[in-house]
Amino acid sequence: xxxxxxxxxxxxxxxxxxxxxxxxxxxxxxxxxxxxxxxxxxxxxxxxxxxxxxxxxxxxxxxxxxxxxxxxxxxxxxxxxxxxxxxxxxxxxxxxxxxxxxxxxxxxxxxxxxxxxxxxxxxxxxxxxxxxxxxxxxxxxxxxxxxxxxxxxxxxxxxxxxxxxxxxxxxxxxxxxxxxxxxxxxxxxxxxxxxx
Numbered sequence: 021x022x023x024x025x026x027x028x029x030x031x032x033x034x035x036x037x038x039x040x041x042x043x044x045x046x047x048x049x050x051x052x053x054x055x056x057x058x059x060x061x062x063x064x065x066x067x068x069x070x071x072x073x074x075x076x077x078x079x080x081x082x083x084x085x086x087x088x089x090x091x092x093x094x095x096x097x098x099x100x101x102x103x104x105x106x107x108x109x110x111x112x113x114x115x116x117x118x119x120x121x122x123x124x125x126x127x128x129x130x131x132x133x134x135x136x137x138x139x140x141x142x143x144x145x146x147x148x149x150x151x152x153x154x155x156x157x158x159x160x161x162x163x164x165x166x167x168x169x170x171x172x173x174x175x176x177x178x179x180x181x182x183x184x185x186x187x188x189x190x191x192x193x194x195x196x197x198x199x200x201x202x203x204x205x206x207x208x209x210x211x212x213x214x215x216x
Contacts, residue, residue: 025088026088026093034115042125043090043092047094047129047130048096048130049146057071058162082097121155128206130160133161134161135167135172136167156210158206160189162194172191
């Protein structure tokens with residue numbers, strides 16, 4: 021998939037700032053430093069469209085990226101160990117929950133988890149939240165290049181078991197682009213789009 025046009029369309033902290041084109045959206049969620057921005061850059065074939073950082077908590081807004089003027093990739097603030105105040109963290113939680121629960125154009129949520137680690141308490145909480153609100157979610161195990169090919173199935177099984185998920189997570193690497201085509205297939209299917 022060769023993406024010609026991709027750009028930051030909107031930086032939002034409240035619904036009035038969301039785009040109003042009606043295009044379908046897919047959102048990427050996960051703890052701080054799990055690789056959301058890196059995944060978006062890899063999926064769109066860009067190096068620095070979504071800002072990445074070694075420091076957790078870089079994304080503090082809901083960032084909408086247009087893709088070929090047909091859909092949006094939505095980068096949500098990370099949760100977990102970002103160095104922010106409790107009140108700031110609560111503000112993020114309210115903002116993210118409002119978007120996930122009320123956004124009609126949201127077609128799929130992708131929950132990113134580091135393949136090397138068992139899901140955290142926050143990961144499990146969010147996964148249960150999706151189940152409670154019957155929000156369809158796809159698990160994506162990032163940083164798959166950090167484990168050997170032989171270990172990959174074992175690590176994916178650990179994540180699957182910890183969350184009680186029927187489907188194994190999709191393994192993805194921003195470095196090698198492993199899983200990129202499979203993820204694109206899921207995105208296009210969920211958005212009802214043919215090839216871009």
